[in-house]
Amino acid sequence: MILALTIGILVAGAAYLMLDRSYLRAVLGFLLLGHAVNLLLFAAGGTQRRGEPLDGTDPAAAADPLPQAFVLTAIVIAFAITIVMLVLAVTGRAGDDTADRDRPAEHPEPRR
């Protein structure tokens, strides 16, 4: 229940940030969304059993190791993507305001 609420708050925050004009805020929103999805993966494994999946843990109480492995790789990949997105923030035009680029780019089809 509480985990689900945390996920909801993270998603709501992520959605709000991603729709912002500032590119940096959108990146932060992406980070939050990553957190939310990782927690959701954990939720899929069930949260009644929370023992470390290590030697010596009672298998009946051990958490599902598969979501953990997924999330571990997901975190690192999200990190790499975040860095790439951040690099995009500082290349090109000054600042990271995206609003004035909102207008639909009308590329009239070249008449052939």
Added chain:
Amino acid sequence: MSLFPVLVTAWALVLLVPVLAGRLGPLAGWAGAAGLGVLTVVVAAGPASSPEPVTEVLPWIPALDVMVRLRMDGLAALFALLVLGVGAVILAYSTSYLTERRSGGFYALMTAFAAAMLTLVLADDLVLLFVAWEITTLCSYLLILRVGPKGREPAARTLLITVSGGLALLAAVCTIVVRTGTTQLSVALADPAWGTDPVFAGVVAVLVAVAAMTKAAQFPFHSWLPDAMVAPAPVSAYLHAAAMVKAGIYLLMRFSGAASAAPVWPWLLVTVGVVTALIGGVFALQRHDLKELLAYSTVSQLGLLVAVIGVGTPGALLAASAHVVAHALFKSAGFMTVGLLERRAGTRDLREIRGLFRAMPWAATMIVLAALSMAGIPITLGFVSKEYVLDAALTASGGPAVLAAAGLGVAAVLTVAYSARMVVPVMFGAPGELRPAAGTRVMAGTITVTAVAGAALGPAAPVLDRLLAGSAAASLSVPATGIDGFYAWHGINPALAVSVAAIAAGAALVAARGRVDRLLDRPLWPFTGVGAVERLRAGVIDLGRATGRPTAGDSPARHLLVPILLIGVGGTAAVALRAGDVAAAAGTSRASDLLLLLLAATGVGAVLAARERLAAVLAAGVVGFAVALWFYGLGAADVALTQLLVEVLTVAVIVLILRRLPRGFPRSRGGGGRRTVVRGALAVGAGAAATTAALAMTGWRGPSAASTWFLAEAEERTGGSNVVNTILVDFRALDTFGELVVLALAALVMTALLDARRPQPLRVLDDPAAPVSDPRANAVFLRTAAKVLVPFLLLASVYVLLRGHNAPGGGFIGALVGASALVLAYLAAPSDGAGRVRLPFLLVAGMGAVVAAATGLLGLADGSFLRPLHADLLGVHLSTALVFDVGVYLAVLGVVVAGLNLLGAPQAEGAEPLSDGSDEDRASEEVAR
């Protein structure tokens, strides 16, 4: 030789002939002609004369039961011989027709066309049939496109029509596979569902008919065929005689046994066929361009074929088979002659060519022979096949047959008239100037072959008996003994009477041709087929534009709106599916969780409220720590550690970015309030949906089967007791391998981006009085600590890497610890330059991928890529999984160092012009703008 070698040889020609053309020029066509000619003989002597169908199978996608199934029965044999034989003749013709030196592309497409048609007619698998069908579509598109600028529009229109037909065929294939449960064509066609399920039979019949009619240029899809005439003569000849349009006829004949169970099939085919035959004939009478006239005559003749296939009796299918052969011969002769005329007389306009009989007696004779066969004058093959067609329509019973008999009778009159119109005016009068005949002998020779064959096979009709009867029998799946024989003379019967009447009426039209010309010399419709297709095409493009408009901008918000809405919809759907279970499952929450929720919520709130970038980043760091604690609380120490380290590194990298951005967020300018409300509503909706979805799927079942298996088996199978790590490096190493390739690519992308585009300048506060302005004094504590911590952290990172298999740790965490050490060293340094890590990061990241791949290849020794090898050395358990983990370590380290070096440098060096060359590039870019 059996079917596979034949097919492989045909496709091999596609590679061989263009290579030869690079050296020999157009003469390379002889190699293609010889190849196809030999295949014709081989097929005729081998599988085509076998009394039983020849079948062969190779696995393709065995899991879906999709196979490369080949089958040659009578119908396939007829079309295969036509495709190969006519193809050989036309390639030989091309050797003298083509004058351009660069003919490789032409030959590649023509041989590919032949090979694809061969694949199509041999295919006994629906998927293979569809693929071959689409290849013929593409070949014709590219052949028309090859003409140059004037071919572009017709090529696009042709593609539009034939591809939409391809979609209909795809729909038919899917429906058949789902209903009959097999992709094997011969089995699917024999399925009882055709008889018992009228809806299925009707739907498939219509889809197949539409697909075939687009290819066979039936009304209202006929416009592409005359449009495609811009292609050179050999292409037109092949397209009209044996390839493209005949693919449609083949499909109709292939399905005529099964699909005729649907009542819609005969009516649809006969109606469309008769209409097409009539309008094609009228249009042919209207044209002055010989090639256009021939194109419309093809439309008309194909209409006749479609109508007679619709009649559907054994006699009708026999007639269709015969007329396919007759049409292939006289039409290829016709188009090739027009090509020759164009070359020698410089025109193909009926009103300009005169005195052909005196100027080019041989070619004139041949075109007359072709026209006689087309008009159905006794006793050419065209006459015999038309007798069969009329006879089939007159003797069959039912409404469609009556319609076919009436329509085809009138069409026969038109055929006689336009055939005569093609030859009568051009034969006599004073010949115009001709170009020399040099180099056109081969053209004349190939024309002779087809024209004479088309005429002489009439009296020699019994030669074709076996082939045609076999084809008719195979299309209806009946024994060949039930098919009437094929012979030249039928005696006096109603069909002959109709033929004679048609010839007489046609002759009358020819005699009155001046008046007919004046009558028809005007637009018959208020619009043209080409115009209609053009409007359709513009409509499709407009639709595409309208669809893309909501996301036609480069603001991230525009593009993220859709995924966010989808999250909302998905969550709502998840709840709707499990209505009633929205309450939390028992035992999924603990009291301590509340603290974590509070921490995360505070962090998110702080991110949203932050007015300055630095504050927002720090608040995001708080959220990251809260999530790391969540992971720890959920029993994932490994993941929590990773999250913690990633959080530290993320903040470090963001701070490097912040130096180049303004302090505050951009202010909203007007209309901000409404936008905020919409964003807020969307955010709350997405959050609520995510919560309910999580509730619906959390904790409703016991441990998963995978979980139980891993916990029980992991240690015994891998020698590692840290189950998560064994999953990463042993069981699911391929995932991990893919991931570290992504990491290496990320390093590469960053380098490329900063090489290509100058980063924004640093915004350093130039205030000497500020307490932080002296980096040396400022970082004294950090520097002192770093002296101890950096070596310690580096050692620790190696230790964590090594112990990962048995305790929390591993390549990811080890690398992140090591990266933290480097970040610390960077932060402690007094200047950007001094703090840089002198590490070739691209090499490190690349080595990571290479090490992992090499370890994976070692696994092949034990039978599988990435399977770890184990050994016990002096009581210590060793595994190549550890080496794999070293690869992971290197890749992660490479990415972090890349970020640090590229963004940490005061002015990324890559942004400076690298050489004179890039300066020139930039200059030329300016000019281009």
